[in-house]
Amino acid sequence: MAEPNNNVVGIDNTFRKKFDREEYLQRAREREEKEAEGRKSKARGPPVQRKPLKQRDYEVDLESRLGKTQVVTPIAPLSQQAGYYCSVCECVVKDSANYLDHINGKKHQRALGMSMRVERASLKQVQERFEVLKKRKDSTSITVQDFDERMLKQQQEEEERKRQRREKKKEKKKEKAAEEEPEEDADIAAMMGFGGFRTSKK
Structure with missing residues (x-):
């Protein structure tokens, strides 16, 4: 009978994948470093201070093109296409309700350099406003x-x-x-035998 050979290396037939723990820890550290660098590059400095929201100082024109027809061509510039053109955001909105929503919205106000926060009024401003009213x-x-x-x-x-x-x-x-009353000729009336030409109806 043959003796077993202790020098033979056995075959791994467990079919389980073995992970190198150190290698994956190194990969995770590298990924975290890249993300931190990306965050730093995105942060360009201190946050932008925008002006508080203020009342519109112009009249919104929604009725100038009411009831008018317009030829729509696909090659026309945006400002001449059908709808309401916003020169700040360079977009065309198809109806007046959506145009009002757009110019009152966050994107448009940011383009104008305003935040959506309203400035807090002081006591003096409120008193002045009451006097005006x-x-x-x-x-x-x-x-x-x-x-x-x-x-x-x-x-x-x-x-x-x-x-x-x-x-x-x-x-x-x-x-x-x-x-309309005819002149009465007395001679003709006497000749005909009656007192006048008047009618009995009056």
């Missing part, structure tokens, strides 16, 4: 009184005009009646 209210109450006076005056003038029209109509009727 009080003055405006006083001026509108005066205009309401003026409006009532003007309406009353206008009604009186209208009644006067109607009265004058009625008088003119009455005068015209009298003139017409006088023109």
Whole structure:
């Protein structure tokens, strides 16, 4: 009988993949270093300070092209295509509701250099605003009184005009009646045997 050979290396038939722990730890460290460098390159410096959101100082034109027709060509520049053109963002929006959403939206405001935060008003600003609104209210109450006076005056003038029209109509009727009434010739009426040419209806 043959003796077993202890020098023979056995065959690994377990079919399990063996990982080199050190190699994968090294790969993970390299990946983390690359990500950290990428984050540093993206951070260009301190964050941009944008102005707070402020009220629009121009009127939004939504009605100038209302009811007009336009020939749409695919080769026309963006500003001449159908819809509402935003020169800040260089885009065309197809209807007025979406255009309003766009110009009030975050992307457009950022392009204008504003954040979506509203500036906090101080006590002094609020008091000044109340004073302005009080003055405006006083001026509108005066205009309401003026409006009532003007309406009353206008009604009186209208009644006067109607009265004058009625008088003119009455005068015209009298003139017409006088023109239609024939002149009576007494001799002809006596010859025919009656007192006049008048009708019994009046």
